[in-house]
Amino acid sequence: MRRIAGRIYVPDAQGRFFPYRALWVREGRVAGLEPGRGEGEVVLPGFHDAHVHVWKVGQLLTDLLDLRGVGSLEELARLLRERDRGLPPGVWLLGRGWNEAELGGVPDRGFLDRVVPGRPVLLTRTCAHIHAANTDALRRAGLTPDTPSPPGGEVRYQEGLLLERAYGLVERALPRRTVEDYRRYVLAGARHLLSRGITSALEAGADPLLLEAYRSLDREGLLPIRVSVLAILRPDGEETTYPLPEPYRSDRLVIAGVKLFADGGLSGASAAVSRPYREVGGKGVLRLSAQEVFELALPAHRRGLFVATHAIGDVAIREVLQAYAALYREAPLPVRHRVEHFGLPGPRELALARALGVWAVPQPIFLAELRANFLRYLPEGFLSRCYNLERMERAGLRVAYSSDAPVVREVSPLQGALAAARMPLAGGGVPFGRALFRYLRPEASGLEAARLQPGQRADLVVFSQDPFRHPEEARVVRVEVDGETVFSDG
Ligand SMILES: [Zn+2]
Structure with a gap:
C-alpha cells in the first residue's frame, strides 16, 4: 500500500470535484481516500481524450515537419531549407499544419519549386483536406497538367494543390508506412x-x-x-x-x-x-x-x-x-x-x-x-x-x-x-x-471509468499548481498509470 498525500481532487458521479487529503494505492488501483483539504501535491484523475489521432501526433513530432503556427511564407521557406539540408538525397520532404490565413498566402507549386528544387515536397494543410506539392512530387506521382480530377476531389496542377480525394493520387507514390513506423x-x-x-x-x-x-x-x-x-x-x-x-x-x-x-x-x-x-x-x-x-x-x-x-x-x-x-x-x-x-x-x-x-x-x-x-x-x-x-x-x-x-x-x-x-x-x-x-x-x-474512486485504476496527474485556481499556469509534473510513474517532468 502506498499513500499519496496532498490535495487530491476527485469528482462525484455528477461531475462535482471534492478535495481529499490523501489517496491510497494498492496493486494499481485506488484503495481508499481520506477526506479533508490537504496541502502539497495537487492530484487529479488522469484525463481521457475521447477523439485524437495518437499516431499522427507522433508522426508530426518525428518524421514530419511541423508547420502549425508558422506565421509567414518567409518563415516557412527557412524551415523547409533547413529540413532539406538534413534529409538524404531524393527522400520526400513531408510536412503538415500550414494555414494560409496565418502564412499570408498559399505555399503553391512555384513557391515550393523555388525553395526546395531538388526533391519531392508535400505539405498538408492543417485540416488535412488540402495538400500542396512541388513539381517533383507531382511528377513522381505521374500527374501532368492534363490529369483529370478524380470524383470527390480536385487537382489544381498549376498551383500544385490537391483537394479532398485527389490526395489519393499522390499518396500512392509516397513511401509505404510499415508496422514499425506506426x-x-x-x-x-x-x-x-x-x-x-x-x-x-x-x-x-x-x-x-x-x-x-x-x-x-x-x-x-x-x-x-x-x-x-x-x-x-x-x-x-x-x-x-x-x-x-x-x-x-x-x-x-x-x-x-x-x-x-x-x-x-x-x-x-x-x-x-x-x-x-x-x-x-x-x-x-x-x-x-x-x-x-x-x-x-x-x-x-x-x-x-x-x-x-x-x-x-x-x-x-x-x-x-x-x-x-x-x-x-x-x-x-x-x-x-x-x-x-x-x-x-x-x-x-x-x-x-x-x-x-x-x-x-x-x-x-x-x-x-x-x-x-x-x-x-x-x-x-x-x-x-x-x-x-x-x-x-x-x-x-x-x-x-x-x-x-x-x-x-x-x-x-x-x-x-x-x-x-x-x-x-x-x-x-x-x-x-x-x-x-x-x-x-x-x-x-469503451474503457473503464478511472476517476480515482475507490476500486478504480490509479491513473493520475500531479500538477505544479492547483488547476482550479491557476488553470493557465498549472503544469503537469508527473503522471501515473496503474499507480506507476510513466511520465515525469525533468
Ligand atoms: Zn479526427
Whole structure:
C-alpha cells in the first residue's frame, strides 16, 4: 500500500470535484481516500481524450515537419531549407499544419519549386483536406497538367494543390508506412499526450496495419497509456470496405468500435449543412446518407461494436442519428454509438441524440484555434449552434470532450476546458470544473471509468499548481498509470 498525500481532487458521479487529503494505492488501483483539504501535491484523475489521432501526433513530432503556427511564407521557406539540408538525397520532404490565413498566402507549386528544387515536397494543410506539392512530387506521382480530377476531389496542377480525394493520387507514390513506423509514431504520440496529463485516449481511426501495430505494442507491454482504437470501415477515397475488426480487450488496449465519415469539415466548408456557407457558398458534402450509415453499421452493431461517425453539419448529424435510431429498432442492444464532432446540431438533433442516449464527442479547443474560420464561413444564423457546449449540457446529452489533435495544436485538457468555459461563440460557457469532468469519460470509448474512486485504476496527474485556481499556469509534473510513474517532468 502506498499513500499519496496532498490535495487530491476527485469528482462525484455528477461531475462535482471534492478535495481529499490523501489517496491510497494498492496493486494499481485506488484503495481508499481520506477526506479533508490537504496541502502539497495537487492530484487529479488522469484525463481521457475521447477523439485524437495518437499516431499522427507522433508522426508530426518525428518524421514530419511541423508547420502549425508558422506565421509567414518567409518563415516557412527557412524551415523547409533547413529540413532539406538534413534529409538524404531524393527522400520526400513531408510536412503538415500550414494555414494560409496565418502564412499570408498559399505555399503553391512555384513557391515550393523555388525553395526546395531538388526533391519531392508535400505539405498538408492543417485540416488535412488540402495538400500542396512541388513539381517533383507531382511528377513522381505521374500527374501532368492534363490529369483529370478524380470524383470527390480536385487537382489544381498549376498551383500544385490537391483537394479532398485527389490526395489519393499522390499518396500512392509516397513511401509505404510499415508496422514499425506506426509503432514509433504511436509511442511518440502517447508520450506527448502523457506530458499533457492524458492517461487514456481514443485513436480515432485505424487501418489494419495500425491495428496490428497497436496489438503488437500491447502484447509486448509497451503501451504507456490506455488506448481504445476505432477501426476504419471504409478508407478515404475508396469504395471497398475493411472487414470488421476482431474485438480485443486488455488492460491497456481495447478494440471495440468502428469509424465512419458522414461529411467533411467546417474550416474547409465541406460539412453538410442546411443553409449555404457565407463567402464560399455551397452546403458542403454529405458523404453517407442515413440509409448508407445504417447498412455499413449494422454488422458492427449486431456484433456489439460501437459505431463512431464523423458528423459536423446539421444535415449530416440528422442522417447519422436517424441511422442510429434504425439500428436500435432493428436490434435493441445495449451498445452506445457516438457522433464525432457534433458541430452544428439544431434543437431536433439535440433532442434525438438525448432520446437515443448516444455520446456526443465535440472538441472545445476548436473554439479557440478555429474561431476565425468559424466566424468567416458559418452559415447565417449558425453561430449560436456552433460547438455550443452549454446547449449540449442543457439538453442532457452524454458528452465526452476531446482534442482531435493534430488538427489543432493544443492537446491539453486544461486548455480545452478553458476554451469551453471562456470562449463560447454565443451564449454562456460551460463551468470550468464541469468542462474538466468531460475529459474524464473513458466510458465513451469503451474503457473503464478511472476517476480515482475507490476500486478504480490509479491513473493520475500531479500538477505544479492547483488547476482550479491557476488553470493557465498549472503544469503537469508527473503522471501515473496503474499507480506507476510513466511520465515525469525533468
Ligand atoms: Zn479526427
